[in-house]
Amino acid sequence: MAIAPEDMLEQLNKLAASVMGVRDAPEPVVALCCRVLGSTLATRAPRRDSSSTQRLRDVDALRTKVEKAKGARAALRFDELRTQLRDADALSVRGADGLVELLGLVSGDAQTAAPFASVCRTGGGFSRETPLEEETETPKKDWGLAGWRAGPPPSKTGLDVVEEERLLVRDCLYALQGIDGRYVSRDRSLDDTVPSVDRLVAPKLSTVDGVREVCELGWLYERCDRFCASTSTNEGRCRGALRAAVRDELSDYYRLVAVLEAQLRDEGLSLRRLLVWLVEPLERLRLLANACDACAPQDLQGGALCASLARLATHGDDRVRDLVEGLLAKTSEPVLAAIRRWVCSGKLLPDPAGEFFVQETGDEDDFWAARFCLRPRMVPAFLSEDVASKILVVGKTLTFLRRCCGDDRPAFASVSDEAFAYGSLNLEKVVEEAYERTNQRVLKALKEDFRLLDHLKALESCVLLAQGDFALQLVDGFDAAAQKRRGAFGSSGADAVAALDRAVRNSNACRLFEGAVQRLKVVVLEGDGVSFGLDYDAQPPIDAVVDAGAREFYGRAFSALRSRRRVEARLTDAWRSLALARRVRGLGAPERKALRKAALARNEMATLSATVSAHVADAFAGAWKRLDQDVSKADGLDAVRRAHRSYLDAIASDALFAPRSGIPEEGVPPDEDLAAGALATHLEAVLQAAQRFCALVDAFVADAVAGDSRAQTLAARLDDSTAHFRAAARRFTRLLKRASEDEPEATKLAFRLEVVGQAVE
Structure with a gap:
């Protein structure tokens, strides 16, 4: 006998209140009962004894019938609902089992359940045409998609299961292209693509998961498509090549979608079969989207962009590595083309975005050292620092030969395209060969021409x-x-x-x-x-x-060495004056005694000056010998420049007594007397004392020959000047001995002075 839906709902409310022992049953409990009744579990069981053991058996029998009628999935669902009833705050375990038994009795046939379901909808429950709340919530798997959108269910479509799946698959194909369909659409309020199945009739969890995977594929496609569509005002060639490579990958994806649409049209395509088709494209698009995200920052250009891709290629999966290296091969083509032109002809391609790792600065003062420089950030990951430095030197040498030496020959008459392809093992060999050839040419031009x-x-x-x-x-x-x-x-x-x-x-x-x-x-x-x-x-x-630095050093050295040469000349003039004065008749004994003392002092000064000059000459000879050897063994212009700098350093330390550059030993305090060129300063003081002595000699000789009374005063001043010179000489030789502990050249000079008897203690 069929029961009216309104009466059934009222009886269920009373029954629930009676079982719970309350006046009015809570609305959540009634709604839960309506939900269980709406699931139309086709079970019927005779009324049993009211004991708890018998009731438990009746519930277990009810579960067995559910499993036979609906399968294991429905049985598991039955257990979940039964557990929810038992866990209700207002229900005891006994009352919950009784309610389940009663619900099994009153939902015995579909004729009773169908009209009851419509009433349940108005009462806040869910019909069997409506997705269960647990089935329509977001699955626990997270593919980067957020939030399912749920809406009110429409009226019955009247479609069978096959037709409904066909329409669902059609919408899935739309989703693969980022297009909204009838059953699968996007939530426009969120940034990411969010699928919705709010119009899908009674979806299963497996169906929802399948649609979710399809929507993830469409979401990944849109990420890649946005990367290809985005542009910038100063976009480089490498980024353009990467976009073209991504478009090539997406063209395969387009062909796959076209094939799937043809199958849906001709043979029919199930959701399960669609998912099988999309297993490999899903993995490939995930990798492609990750690559697009890694290269999305606009400041990544040229070699930096290639380096970002190369980091993704360090993967143990061959498929990942092959995909990324395919992108990297196309992205690096502009860089490799610039390398080829630079290595072969020494010319730079137009580079408005600054992608190439060789940069022209426009500095004309020092063409070799400052005109071209390396951008370390733009060096691609497939080039080592040594190879990148050699590439810089090769092109710089060719440019130097063309602009400064009049030699415009290329590095190679011809070279294969494969040598400058991504992954080529011959690239380093070609660079090494060009490095040796160009260095030999520039050395020959410098030394011979x-x-x-x-x-x-x-x-x-x-x-x-x-x-x-x-x-x-x-x-x-x-x-x-x-x-x-x-x-x-x-x-x-x-x-x-x-x-x-x-x-x-x-x-x-x-x-x-x-x-x-x-x-x-x-x-x-x-x-x-x-x-x-x-x-x-x-x-x-x-x-x-x-260069400019070397010329500045030569200027300072000329000033220092000219002072020494001037003292030598003045000492020679003083010797001539004293020799002529001794021949003059009529000089008194005091004057002749002063002349003798002045001659002895001049000899001391001349000996010290000659000893220093001999030491400087030896320093020049040794430095020149090392320079000649270093230039002969040089493998390039940079080596010649280093040899010349070493030569100038030797001149500065051994001939000019300037301080050597270097870092003092840790824990050893610096010697203040030896710091800041103290040797050169003390030697200059000695030479100035000698020069003042020579000026006094000229004045004394002139007054003595003229018989002027001022000659005696000048003789006393000559004694003072001699004492001042000897004191300065003692300080210099004492400091020279201290410096000889660390400086071999200072040891040689100290030994020379000691041998000639000029080390005055």
């Missing part, structure tokens, strides 16, 4: 005043020109230029390389504005070795 060593020898002989006869004549001529410049009428500098020409013609400097001597030029020193110095006009390609 432009006679680099002859230029350096001229610098040593003339600017460093190693050529003795040239140095004495030049110092005298410059001093005369400076004296005239201090006069009333001044000097335009022509006298200094003439003095330079005379010194070259009248000395062995005329035998030097003419092209080098012609580059000597006179400059006015900035210190006093009246003294003259000597500079060297280094032209390309010699200026790659004798």
Whole structure:
């Protein structure tokens, strides 16, 4: 006998209140009962004994019937609902089992359940046409999608299961392309693509999971598509190549979707079969989307973009590695093309985005050292630092040969395209071969065509005043020109230029390389504005070795060495004056005694000066020998530059007594007396004392020969000047002995002074 739905709901309410022992049954309990009745569990059981044991047996029998009628899944669902009833706060275990038994009796046939379901909908429950709450909530798996959207169920579609699945698969194919369908759509309120099955009739958990995987694939596709569609104002070639590579991968995806649509049209395509088709594309699109996300920042350009992809390629899965390396091969094509042009011809491709790891700075002062530099961040991961440095040197050398040496030949007459392809094992070999070839060419041009060593020898002989006869004549001529410049009428500098020409013609400097001597030029020193110095006009390609820093050092060295040469000349003049004065008749005994003492003091000064000059000459010879050897063994222009810097360092420390560069030993306090060029300072004090002595000698001889009474006063001043010189000499030799503990050259000079008897204690 059929029961009216309204009566059934009222009876169920009363029955629940009676079983629970309350006046009115709580609404959640009634709603839960409606939900159980709406599931139409087709079971019928006779009324049993009211004992708890019998009731338990009836419930177990009811579960068995549910399992036979609906399967294991329905039985598990039955257990869940029964557990929920038992756990209700207002129900005891006995009352819950009784209610389950009663619900099994009243839901005995579908005719009773169908009209009852419509009433349950109005009462806040769910019909069997409505997805169960547990089945429509977000699955626990997280693919990066957030929140399912649920809505009210529509009226019955009247479709059978096959037709409903076909429509669902059709919507899944739409979702693969990012298009909303009837049953599967996106939540536009969220940033990410969120699938919704709010119009799907009675979905199963397996169906929901399957649709979710399909929607994840569509979501991944949209991520990749957004990457391909995004642009920037200063986009480089590498990023454009990566977008093209991603589009190529998506074209395979488009073909797959077309094949699936054809199968749906012709043969029919089930959801399970669709998922089988999408297993591999899902994994591939996940990798592709991760690659797009890793390369999304716009500041990643060129080699930095390739490095970001290369980090993804370090994977144990061959499929992952193959996919990323395929993208990397296409992305690195612009970089490899720039490497090829730079290595073969020394020219840079237009690079507005700054993608290539070689950068042109535009610095014209030091073409070799500063015109081109390396961008470490832009070096691709497939190139080591050593190979990248050699690539820089190869192109820089070719550019130097073309612009400075007039040699515009390429590094190779021809080279295969495979050598500059991604993953080529011959790239390093080609770079190494080009490195050796270009270095040999630039060394040959410097040493043979432009006679680099002859230029350096001229610098040593003339600017460093190693050529003795040239140095004495030049110092005298410059001093005369400076004296005239201090006069009333001044000097335009022509006298200094003439003095330079005379010194070259009248000395062995005329035998030097003419092209080098012609580059000597006179400059006015900035210190006093009246003294003259000597500079060297280094032209390309010699200026790659004798750069601005080297020329500045040569200028300082000339000033220091000229002071020593001036003292030598003054001591020679003093000897001449004393020798002539001794021949003068009519000199008194005091004057002759003063002349003898002055001659002995001059000999001491001349001996010390000559000893220092001999030491400097030996230092020049040793430094030049090492320079010649280093240049002969050099493998490139950088090695020649290092050899020249080492040569200048040796001159600074061994000849000028300047402090050596270096870091003091840990725990050893620095010696203040030896710091900041103390040796050079004390030697300068000794030479200045000798120069003042020579000036007093000239004045004394003039007064003594003239019979002037001031000669006795000057004789006393000569004694004081001699004592001052000897005190300065003692300080210098004492400091020299202390320095000889660490400096071999200082040891040699100290030994020389001790041998000649000039170490005054």
